[in-house]
Amino acid sequence: MDLYTRVRELLCERYKVIMPNCNFKKKYYLSVYNDNFFISMSNVHISQYDEGDGNELDCKIYATHSSAAMAFNLFGNDQCEFIPNIFNNTNYFIKYEMKHDTLKKSKMPANFDVVLTSPDKSEMLFFEIKMTEWLYKYPICNNIVNAYFDDNRYYYPESFLTFCELFIKINKILNDKNKHCRFDLTQMGRNLLALYNYMKNINIKPSSINYINCVWTINNPLVLKEFANDYIEYYNIYQEEYRFFSKLLIPVFNLFEQLGINFKIECVTFNQLLNIMVNDDKKINYLNRYII
16 A cells, blocks of 8 residues: 555545445446435536546546545535635636636647636636645656747737746656656646636636645544654645746746736645635535545
8 A cells, every 4th residue: 555545545535424325336436426426416517527637537537536526515506605805806717627728739739727716707616636646655746848838829929938947847847856856846836827828818818827736645544544744744845846947936926917907826735725615514524524
């Protein structure tokens, strides 16, 4: 057994405490994906997941350690609410698995796990949700490919120098680490380019964007027993890599500022995000399946 397996077992055990009567088709994977949700997913959101590139509804979302299921359980259908004074608004419309292009002729658009938009469209919150992916023994973060260093592939010439410089620095750290990163630098970098393209392309732009990396963590690493020290080491590396990444982004922030957008990036834990959302007691009790 390794840390990743131990964590999946704990999450499955916690699920069975909260939902003791559900059936599994194989280890960690439920027979019916709706059994993995606090409420049934609306047809609108089912279509959004079907159109995404993650194949979530085919297999992944059945798992008790599914990040997509955790995201849906946290945000729910249609609209969600935050406590006052956290963001510019309190209520937001929800969209899952939003896709946007990164480069011309690319068949691999960037995917955003959750996108929240305020009713007046003045603010957008983009979420990358990570559950157990960062706990693999040797997580692989692939290098930025050569197409991202070709100015002819960019939709907007002014973005080339900024993102090319960012991608050079990302590849350097990846090469120094033999591609073993816990914070997915490549994904976050590509997604920022896609987000810029999207903002550049729309007429009515939000005045504020937060790009939030939400990572699931363990409150008490001692439950991991012999893997506790590995977990602590991995989480420290994750935070260190996020800090490294965020320090590279001032030129990217400036690009968004030129569009009239106040752009921020944050890294929060699942517990921190849960604590700033408005939920009733029944939903909070259900979400305790993720608290270890």
